[in-house]
Amino acid sequence: DSQMTQSPSSLSASVGDRVTITCRTSQSISNYLNWYQQKPGKAPKLLIYAASSLQSGVPSRFSGSGSGTDFTLTISSLQPEDFATYYCQQSYSTPLTFGGGTKVEIK
Amino acid sequence: QLQLQESGPGLVKPSETLSLTCTVSGGSISSSSHHWGWIRQPPGKGLEWIGSIYYSGITYYNPSLKSRVTISVDTSKNQFSLKLSSVTAADTAVYYCARAGDYGILTAYNPLRDYYYYGMDVWGQGTTVTVSS
Numbered sequence: 136d137s138q139m140t141q142s143p144s145s146l147s148a149s150v151g152d153r154v155t156i157t158c159r160t161s162q163s164i165s166n167y168l169n170w171y172q173q174k175p176g177k178a179p180k181l182l183i184y185a186a187s188s189l190q191s192g193v194p195s196r197f198s199g200s201g202s203g204t205d206f207t208l209t210i211s212s213l214q215p216e217d218f219a220t221y222y223c224q225q226s227y228s229t230p231l232t233f234g235g236g237t238k239v240e241i242k
Numbered sequence: 243q244l245q246l247q248e249s250g251p252g253l254v255k256p257s258e259t260l261s262l263t264c265t266v267s268g269g270s271i272s273s274s275s276h277h278w279g280w281i282r283q284p285p286g287k288g289l290e291w292i293g294s295i296y297y298s299g300i301t302y303y304n305p306s307l308k309s310r311v312t313i314s315v316d317t318s319k320n321q322f323s324l325k326l327s328s329v330t331a332a333d334t335a336v337y338y339c340a341r342a343g344d345y346g347i348l349t350a351y352n353p354l355r356d357y358y359y360y361g362m363d364v365w366g367q368g369t370t371v372t373v374s375s
Binding site for chain 1: 279288289290291294302304305306338340342354355358359360361362363365366367368
C-alpha cells in the first residue's frame with residue numbers, strides 16, 4: 136500500500152494567513168494526488184485533483200503542487216469558511232489511500 | 243445536477259451483514275466515464291476507501307476488507323450497493339458513496355487510476371452505521 140503522511144496534523148491560523156499543508160507518499164505516485172476539505176458532519180469536498188488542477192467552483196486561493204512523493208496544498212489567504220480538516224488521497228494504485236488529515240483551526 | 247444518497251439500517255448486530263445502497267439521481271450510473279465507490283470514516287478518525295465498481299460490474303476492493311466486502315450495481319435502478327459481512331464494533335462508521343471520473347474519459351474499461359485521477363467529485367451525505375448488540 137502507498138502510505139500517506141500528512142503534516143502537520145493540526146495547525147492554528149488567523150484569517151488572511153497563508154497556510155501550507157504537506158503530503159508525502161511512501162512511493163512515487165506521479166501526480167495522482169487529490170485534496171479534499173471536510174467540515175464537521177459533512178462529506179468531503181474535492182478541492183484539487185491531479186496534484187494541481189483546481190476543481191470547478193473551488194476558490195482560486197486554493198492551490199496544489201508537487202509530483203512523485205511530495206505534495207503541497209496552499210491556501211493563499213485563509214478565509215473563515217476554510218476552517219476544516221483537509222485530506223490528501225492517492226489514486227495511483229489500489230488500495231486508494233488517504234492521509235491522516237490536517238485540522239485547520241482558528242487562532 | 244448529479245446527487246448520491248445512501249440508505250440502509252443505522253444499527254447492525256455484531257457478526258451480521260451490513261447492507262447499504264447508494265441511489266444516483268440526476269444522471270446515469272451507466273456512464274462509461276465514471277466509477278462508483280464506497281468510503282467510510284470511523285468516529286473521530288480519517289477516511290478509508292472500501293471499494294469501487296464500474297457499471298459493467300467490474301469491482302476493486304481494499305485488500306484489508308476484501309474477504310468481507312461485496313459491491314454490486316443495479317443499472318435498472320440506478321443504484322449500487324455495499325455488503326460487509328461479519329461486522330464488529332470496528333466497522334462502526336459513517337459510510338459515504340462517491341463518484342470518480344471525468345466525462346473526458348471516452349473509452350470504456352480504463353484502469354481504475356484513470357477514473358480516480360480526477361478525484362471523487364460527487365459524494366453522498368453519508369450514513370452512520372453503528373455495530374452493537
